[in-house]
Amino acid sequence: MLPLVGSFRDYFQKVKEAQELNKKVCGNCYNYDYDGYVFVNELEERMRPDYLTEYFPKYIAKHGVPKMRFHDLRHSCASLLLANGVPLKQIQEWLGHSDFSTTANIYAHLDYRSKISSAQAMEQGMLLPRSDDFGCRWEDVTEQGKIAEPDLNPIFD
Incomplete structure (x- = not known):
């Protein structure tokens, strides 16, 4: 069983009140076979099982909701x-x-x-290398904006 809260409770209370009024107005024509059901018409006859799925596309189109x-x-x-x-x-x-x-x-x-909280836990639990331990790959860029060719035969003094 699910709880009825806030506006849902208010809505279904109004449905119940409307059904009680329908009982009085319709008198002997009122169908008590489905008394207490929510999805009934004014005479307390059940809605067709496919009513909602049939009506729903028309409703969302009317209100500009994506299909x-x-x-x-x-x-x-x-x-x-x-x-x-x-x-x-x-x-x-x-x-x-x-x-x-x-x-x-x-x-x-x-x-x-x-996923974010898991990532934050990993960040707090792991020691990452300091960012200044990494060299800058752009240090080898020449003034002309080209990457300098690495010296394959360096001379060490």
């Missing part, structure tokens, strides 16, 4: 949760994946923040 499938919202949800620091285990539970590896395999590549 996507309805299922892509699920991936967007997971990506947003991950980007906001929600652990993969919690995302697994939110998405309803029965196996953690499913969530990890699909979404772990999106966890850029953890």
Whole structure:
């Protein structure tokens, strides 16, 4: 079971209130077979199972949203949760994946923040050579801007 928070709770409370009003207005015509369902019409008849996937492309086109499938919202949800620091285990539970590896395999590549923290841990744990230990490769550039040929037969005094 997932918690209803903030605006989601408010929205579904309004849906419930509208359904209660519909019961009063429709009287005997109201279909109590699906009482308590969220996705029903004014007579409490269930929406067609394909309604959302059929209507979704029209909705996003109307609102200027880039073309996507309805299922892509699920991936967007997971990506947003991950980007906001929600652990993969919690995302697994939110998405309803029965196996953690499913969530990890699909979404772990999106966890850029953890890659940054891993890189920072490596930086703190590794001793890197001092930058002044490296010679400058441009020291051998002549005034004309050409790289000087190395002396293959140096004379040592």
